[in-house]
Amino acid sequence: MVNFRKRAFWFLDSIKGSPIKNNIRDILSLFDLSFEQLQEKNKTPINRLLKAAVNNTVFYGDYKDFKSLEDFPVVDKHIIKQNFDRIATPESISGKRVSVSTSGSTGTPFKVYQSKEKKDRNTADTIFFASKAGFSIGDRLLYLRLWAAYYKKPAFLAWIQNVNQLDVEEINDTFLDGFFKNILKDKQRKGWLAYPSAFLKVCNFLDKNNYAPLDCNIQSIIAMSEPLDSYVREKMEYYFNCPVVSRYSNVENGIMAQQMPGKEEFTLNWASYHIELLAMDSDEPVAVGEPGRIVVTDLFNIATPMIRYDTGDVAIMRIGDKGYPEFSVVQGRITDLLTNTSNEIVNPFIIYNNLYRYPELEQVQLVQRSNKEYVFKINCGEGFVRENEFVLFFKQYLGKDAEISIEYVSGIPLLKSGKRKIIVNQTQDDKIKSKPLSP
Incomplete structure (x- = not known):
């Protein structure tokens, strides 16, 4: 069944012109370059995005004489919400678009449009970074999160995609007892994707019931949305004999960074975003090793240009292999x-x-x-x-x-x-x- 799902996915992609496969090839080729070479390559999608924004949106119409990305203002959720109709590109220009919404951590709703090109790139990013953590298309995904109505997949689609939609609000000892009995019988490849606080709930249950390490063919464990502490990492690795990585992403953009197995630093997704770290009280860049606000420019979403978008999070940057800047730590929301x-x-x-x-x-x-x-x-x-x-x-x-x-x-x-x-x-x-x- 795993092979069937994988083959079906790539067959459907091929009859659509292979947009996902071509995007993955592009991502792989970009990460093969030095950082200086990648920056040179990325000038093309950056300029395309900026020209589309100044020529087709009211909000950016005054920036037609721009010389560089730094000429554009830093925006955040509040600014985008207040100016949404002035920022969004008409569908006649961006092509068919879909609406992507999130309640946000505090329940404040936020919506952006994404073009088909952006949706394809997000899918490719997801496959690329998931594979780095050990996950393959067709593996069973144990997806543990809050399943609000607008996130939850229909049962048939979840089956096709091999996703177990596990709701954090329903996880208790009775549920986990039956759940682990079932997955121990299921020998297909599996991956975990969850909040670290949900993983802690799982580990506490296993500790309390004196479980030994579990042989249930877990091939990948990805923590998302919250800081991953060393205790949860070590416990999950002990019980499932699999490296645990942390991912930095959001609904409106996608995957912006992820740890690689065995490493603490976060590999930044320079193939799909331009990323800046700016000072807390100004829009000036901070020095390497100093904390700053994470500001991203999404290179592939023409439908809602997200140019110098302040995510509301804070990180510290260092320089890694081949000159690539990476996050040594993601510290979370500025308000936290x-x-x-x-x-x-x-x-x-x-x-x-x-x-x-x-x-x-x-x-x-x-x-x-x-x-x-x-x-x-x-x-x-x-x-x-x-x-x-x-x-x-x-x-x-x-x-x-x-x-x-x-x-x-x-x-x-x-x-x-x-x-x-x-x-x-x-x-x-x-x-x-x-x-x-x-x-």
Whole structure:
């Protein structure tokens, strides 16, 4: 059945003129180049995008005399929503387009149009990066997320694509007990795709029930949408004997970066995007090694030109092989950045990577309420006798003068997206220095 699905996919692509196969060939050829050579190649799609935007949209009509990409303004979700009809390219120019929507992490709806060319490129990007993690077309995909109505696939399509749509809101011990009994009997190749917080739920179940490593033919494990901590990575690799990678993507654009097996840094998708890191308080580029706002230009979506689009996330860049810039860390939403009492950014992984020290805690969320005030919301069934030790441990990162309190709760609620925030910063208006602390 796996071979049938794979052959059927490529047969259908071939009778359409092989748009997916041709895009994959293009991606492979671009990543074969040095970064300097790739940048030279990418001048063509960048200029095509910019010319289409200035000639066919009201919003970008005033930029016809542009000299470079940097002449264009940085935009975000709010600006695009407020000017959507002025930014979207008429269908007579972009060709047939589809609407792509997301509720966002906080439930704020956001919509863009994507051209057929963009949809084909996204499919090719997905196949390319999934293959780097060990996933092949036709493998069974164990897809664990919040399945809102507009994401959920019809049952027949899910069967054709071999996707198990597992809803994070329905995952409990009873479900997982039956689920693992079934997949242990199913010997076909499989891959996991899920939020790290959902993987943690899986690992806690396996720990609690004293499972040994599982022989269920898992060939790929990809974490998405949330930071992947070392504890979840190590546990998933232990139970499924497969490398775990983290992916950076969003609904409106697609896959912008992904870790490769065995590596911490994120390979950026320079084949499909131009990526900048800009300062927190200006549109100037930051130096290598400094945190900055992730700003992307989507090279293939003419329907809704996303030129210098501020994703709302923060990362740190380094230079990798063949001169390719890559992310050494993706720190998450700007509104979720954690600062110490000296107003310096704290690497969030000091929280993610150290919670394993306290296995008695079921759920934890750190809320920063002011420059010095921090509240840990803790859900633990039988009391937390190591509270003082816990507070002292995190003071070494947050500051000796940090005012840390503990609030016991019955649970940390999910966002409307199905994700669960571990860090919440309520001091968004405070100025943040750009120098991060080492974990």
